[in-house]
Amino acid sequence: MNLDLSILDYFQYEFMQRALISALVVGLCAPAVGVFLVQKRLALIGDGLGHIALTGVAIGFLTGVAPMWTTLAVTVAASVVMEILRSHSKTSGDVALAMMFYGGIAGGVYLTGIASDKGVANLQQYLFGSLLTAGWDEVWTIAIGGAVVAVLMLVLRPWLTAICADEQYARVSGLPVAGLNLLLLITTAVTVSVSMRAVGLLLVSALLVIPVVTVQQFTRSFKATMFAAMGAGLLIAGTGVVASAAKDVPPGSTIVLIGVAVFVVTALLAALVRRVRRVRRAHLPPEGEPLEVELPAASA
Amino acid sequence: MPVLNVRGATVSYGGRAVVRGVDLAVEPGEAVALMGANGSGKSTLIKAVAGLVPLASGSIELFGTPQKRFRAWKRIGYVPQRTGAASGVPSTAAEVVSQGRLAHRFLGMPPSRADRDAVTQSLAEVGLADHAHCSVDTLSGGQQQRVLIARALATDPDLLIMDEPTVGVDAETQAALAAVVADRIDAGCAVLLVTHELGPLTDRLDRAVVLADGKVVHDGAPPRPVGEHADPHHEHAHPHANGDTADEAIWGGK
Numbered sequence: 001m002n003l004d005l006s007i008l009d010y011f012q013y014e015f016m017q018r019a020l021i022s023a024l025v026v027g028l029c030a031p032a033v034g035v036f037l038v039q040k041r042l043a044l045i046g047d048g049l050g051h052i053a054l055t056g057v058a059i060g061f062l063t064g065v066a067p068m069w070t071t072l073a074v075t076v077a078a079s080v081v082m083e084i085l086r087s088h089s090k091t092s093g094d095v096a097l098a099m100m101f102y103g104g105i106a107g108g109v110y111l112t113g114i115a116s117d118k119g120v121a122n123l124q125q126y127l128f129g130s131l132l133t134a135g136w137d138e139v140w141t142i143a144i145g146g147a148v149v150a151v152l153m154l155v156l157r158p159w160l161t162a163i164c165a166d167e168q169y170a171r172v173s174g175l176p177v178a179g180l181n182l183l184l185l186i187t188t189a190v191t192v193s194v195s196m197r198a199v200g201l202l203l204v205s206a207l208l209v210i211p212v213v214t215v216q217q218f219t220r221s222f223k224a225t226m227f228a229a230m231g232a233g234l235l236i237a238g239t240g241v242v243a244s245a246a247k248d249v250p251p252g253s254t255i256v257l258i259g260v261a262v263f264v265v266t267a268l269l270a271a272l273v274r275r276v277r278r279v280r281r282a283h284l285p286p287e288g289e290p291l292e293v294e295l296p297a298a299s300a
Numbered sequence: 301m302p303v304l305n306v307r308g309a310t311v312s313y314g315g316r317a318v319v320r321g322v323d324l325a326v327e328p329g330e331a332v333a334l335m336g337a338n339g340s341g342k343s344t345l346i347k348a349v350a351g352l353v354p355l356a357s358g359s360i361e362l363f364g365t366p367q368k369r370f371r372a373w374k375r376i377g378y379v380p381q382r383t384g385a386a387s388g389v390p391s392t393a394a395e396v397v398s399q400g401r402l403a404h405r406f407l408g409m410p411p412s413r414a415d416r417d418a419v420t421q422s423l424a425e426v427g428l429a430d431h432a433h434c435s436v437d438t439l440s441g442g443q444q445q446r447v448l449i450a451r452a453l454a455t456d457p458d459l460l461i462m463d464e465p466t467v468g469v470d471a472e473t474q475a476a477l478a479a480v481v482a483d484r485i486d487a488g489c490a491v492l493l494v495t496h497e498l499g500p501l502t503d504r505l506d507r508a509v510v511l512a513d514g515k516v517v518h519d520g521a522p523p524r525p526v527g528e529h530a531d532p533h534h535e536h537a538h539p540h541a542n543g544d545t546a547d548e549a550i551w552g553g554k
Contacts, residue, residue, distance in 0.1 A: 039389040155408045162399040165391065169380055172350045173403040173455065174373025212389065220435040221392040 010245040018139045019131035019251060020241050026191075026198040026207060027237025027255075029146035031229035032153040033191050034208030036184055039164035039222075045082075045185070046205035049192045051101040052078040053201050054108025056193075057126045061115035067126065068141060068193060075189035078104070083185050087178065129200035129252025131241065138197060145194040149187050150230070160184060161222050198237070199252040207233060210259035217270035236262060301364045302327050303459045303490045304349060308358035311341070311348050317356065318344045320514040326459070331481075331491040333502055333522060336511035342494045343381060345511070346463050349492070350378055363458070374403035377457030379448050379465050381494075382441075393439065393447045394432040397423055400454030422453040425480050442469040449477060453484065460484060460491045466501055475500040498522075 010016045037043055056074030060067030078100060085096045112123050125133065134142075153160065163170040163180045171177050188208075195204045215228035240255030247254070306324040310317055319341040326332050334342045347353045349360060351367055360367040363375060377400070400422070401415040411419075423432050426446040431439060436447055449465060460481070466474050478500035485491055485504060495502060502508075502522060510518035 035389055041388055158398065158402055158405075158411075159407060161391070161395070162402055164388075165396070165399070166380070168350075168352055169378060169399065169451075170402075171352060172373060172376065172378040172380075172461075173400070174371065175402060176407075216389055219390055220433065220438075222389055222395050225389050 010242070015132050015134075016241075016245060018134050018136060019245075020238065022131055022134055022139050022142045023198050023237040023241045023251060023255065024234055025143050025146035026195045027211075027233035027235070028230050029150040029153075030191055030195055030204075030207040031211035031233040032150045032226065033184070033187050035212045035222075035226045035229050036153070036160050036164045037188065037208060038212045038216075039161065040184075043209045044205065046188060046192060046208040048082075048097060048101045048104075049075050049078060049189055050196070050201040050204045052104030053192055053196060053204075054123070054126070055104050055111065056108075057123065057196075057201075058108045058111030058115060062111055066138075068138065068197070071196065072190065072193040075192055076186055079185035079189040080182065083178075083182050087181065125200075126196055127200050127202050128250060129196070129198055129203065131198055131251045134197050142194045142197065145190055149191055149194075152183070152187060153226075156180070156183070157223070157226065199255055203252050203256045206256045206259055207237070210256070210263055211236060214259075214263045214266050217266055218273075232262070302361075303363055304492065305361040305364075306345070306349065306358070307360075309345065309348060309360060310356045310358050311344050311353055312356045313344070318514055319348065319511075321358065322511070322514070322516055324509055324516070324519075326490050326492055328458070328490055329485065329488045331485050331504055331506050332493070333505050333508040334492065334494045334511065335496060335508055337496065340511040341514040342496075342511050343463055346461060346492065346494050350376075350461060374455050375458045377452030377455050377460045377489075379452045379460075379462040381463040382445055382448070382465075382467055390435040390437065392433050393423060393428055393436055393450075394419055396436055396447050397432075397450045397454050400451040403455060418454045418456060422450040423447075425453060425483075426450045427476060442473045445469050446473065446477065449480070453480070457484075457489055460489055462491070463494045464496070465493070466495065466497070466499055471499075477501060478504060 011020065034043075034046070037045055053071045053075050056071030057067040059065075059074065060070035063070065082097060082100065108123065124130075159175060159180055160183075162173070162175060163177050164184075167177060167181075170180075191208065192201070192204050195207060199207055211229040211233040212225065215232050216225045219225040219228055236259045237255050240258050241251050243258065244251040244254035302325040304324070304326040306322060309319055309322045309324075311319040322341075322345055324332075324334075324345070334346060336342045344353060348355055349362075349367075351370075362370045363372065365372075398411065398415070398419045401411065401418055404415060405411060420429070420432070423429050426449055428443060428446055428450065431443065436444055439447065445465065445468065449462070452460060452462070462481075465477065469477070481491060481501060482504045493501065493505075505522045507520065508518065508522040509516055
């Protein structure tokens with residue numbers, strides 16, 4: 001009882017309410033995008049965009065514009081370039097991506113160095129998150145951005161699944177593959193930009209990926225994976241904020257550590273379940289499936 | 301008017317012509333096999349027809365429209381060379397098959413009654429009605445191949461393009477698939493089939509086009525098997541047919 005009250009006490013403070021709202025929005029929308037990235041085997045793209053976002057933050061410092069907007073502009077531009085590279089080059093694509101990621105970090109640190117003369121630059125809070133210092137304006141931006149991303153992903157789920165699972169087939173069925181690919185990367189960029197206050201640019205990718213790989217150990221359909229991952233993201237982010245408040249540690253790292261712990265526990269659990277199930281066959285062969293071998297006559 | 305008309309098609313990979321000046325026409329309701337040894341260019345030609353690789357020269361017309369301006373892709377059912385129906389995130393057989401209906405749907409709109417019926421019906425046609433809600437990566441290789449064929453059938457095609465659909469599929473399933481495809485041919489669907497083996501599916505052929513080294517060496521009656529392939533008990537080995545690995549299990553499988 002005492003403990004419950006003390007947790008509720010934290011949320012009397014407005015900054016805690018703001019932190020919780022932002023974290024819940026990010027926890028809900030990041031896996032909605034992440035499920036497609038995992039399907040497309042682009043799970044690390046969130047990391048790359050997080051690196052590039054650093055340059056966006058630094059441009060914000062330099063120009064005095066809110067870093068969230070400059071980050072959004074830079075990551076969206078970067079995602080367009082990445083999609084062009086990915087679709088037009090065969091072998092050198094990942095080298096070009098690597099260059100962009102290094103360049104993004106270096107550019108961010110370099111520009112921050114220039115801006116620090118003006119005494120405004122603090123990269124740390126963007127690298128590792130600083131939920132508690134977000135104002136209501138920022139919370140609303142996060143909420144609207146997150147909602148747009150989540151709605152787009154939910155409405156376009158079948159089309160995005162098709163281009164992520166089998167791009168060649170999607171092309172032959174006449175789907176707007178290039179446009180959908182671009183849309184997916186741009187929404188990833190938006191997600192990275194709105195999530196950076198919550199978990200930090202270096203940890204953004206964790207919220208895209210961890211809820212998805214955690215729940216897909218138990219799900220059978222894409223639809224269920226998507227909804228369960230969004231639920232898991234919500235729970236992990238919410239628990240993370242509460243736990244960080246109780247221990248007075250940064251929320252970003254707490255959220256990610258809880259996510260990793262949940263993944264490890266479920267992976268072990270799933271291995272155990274598979275072990276038990278192995279004796280019980282899930283799929284009977286279709287009617288009249290032939291043996292394909294001739295059994296030797298039973299030896300008397 | 302042929303549903304598919306390829307004239308003087310040349311396709312190059314890295315400066316080397318893999319398909320050289322091929323002419324190929326498929327009439328409505330006609331079943332044509334594209335045959336030839338590995339590396340003869342048959343898969344490349346079919347990818348060019350599907351618009352997946354560009355032509356170096358020549359032209360391709362689909363339903364009388366030049367391929368560049370062709371938009372009615374929902375009239376074409378495509379079965380890609382087997383890479384497995386499974387992927388990073390689990391999907392059910394019904395989810396994979398419903399991809400075949402997306403070309404019929406407006407972007408962002410829910411499936412119509414007709415879409416759902418087509419998915420159910422094509423799963424039933426390939427004998428997987430009971431497996432509609434199973435995750436495809438728990439299905440056998442042959443069952444996954446049938447899921448991909450059901451996906452192509454779901455679009456209700458006028459031209460069915462299949463790239464080696466029977467690789468890794470047992471004889472019984474091949475016969476069942478041959479019956480499914482024969483039904484579609486009888487209903488007026490044209491079929492272009494890439495294969496390098498003769499089996500139940502090739503019995504129903506009207507014509508075979510044989511490629512060797514990127515050129516057409518035969519266009520006419522389907523060839524008869526020779527050598528060890530003529531043996532009805534001959535088992536074709538395809539080491540590349542299934543690339544399942546166990547070490548992905550901790551990540552939830554493919």
